[in-house]
Amino acid sequence: MSDVILYSGNAFSVADGKGRFVLPLEMRKLVTQASGGQNRLCLSIHMDNGCATGFGLSHKQFLFDEVEKLERQAYEAGRDFNADLERENRLGTIEDVNFDDAGRFFLHPDIKDEAGITDAIFFYGVGRYFQVWKPEALVESPDRPALIRNKVRRWIDARAEGAAR
Template identity: 45%
Template sequence: MGFSLRGEKDRFVLPPAFRKLVRDASDGQRVLCLAKHDRWPCLTGFGLSRIDEFADQIDREEGAALARGVEFDRDLRATQLYGFSEVPFDESGRFVLPEFLGQLGEIAGQAFFQGGGPFFTIWNPEALMAMGSGWEAAQAGCRALAAEASSGGRARR
């Protein structure tokens, strides 16, 4: 988990644990891949190596849809997966969130980072708080980190 307030020069800070994972997954490059999550009101972040998994992911999702007798649009799913933006970050993890992604993810002055594995999510805290059952741990973590950021006057890094 991590939390960042929008700082000077309109930059957010990628938390250290996420920074290391992304850099490692991007062959040492400081490149953060960002996209709108396909179901939730948030963004996804990941390293460049995840791109190599997209074709297999589409095949798996199509197979699961066919097994359930549900229509699957490969082109739409490919557009969703490959439609990410590459955003550079500096050694301290500072990055500028492209305006259109901020709008898609409803992220304005605060960002909560959650998750792990092949990707993580970036939330507007208000959008996260509106999620239903099953999100209690993320919501509690977000509240705690937001309070810490507010009281310290700086983003948690």
């Protein structure tokens, strides 16, 4: 079996009175494993989707290694490649945050603002990382699977009626 950490599944979290969100248990276990046993969560902004991303420290190393691979391939092919800019794009926006044993963490304010997140988030595991969405933004994203958009829409509706937190 590979050492690659793969995130799947999904869950909602509503900020507590202190503004903390809760990382879902299965994702929390994988983040801790990917971070060498530490409760360290890396958060960034997805360059294309309008959501945040989350992962453990091992994925940060993967992103760095991937840039080195792309740089090597460009060199071998005689193509220009701006590795510094690529590292800025992939690594420069990452914020490392701690989470407690219950999974509570503060979403970095810059990432929160960029993703439009207020008091609720939707975690969406998509492989080497998970996405962190403002629920309303995911529903309005036509590229997301209908099954997921409909699930989130139902949660938003239930929350508006007072049935979901």
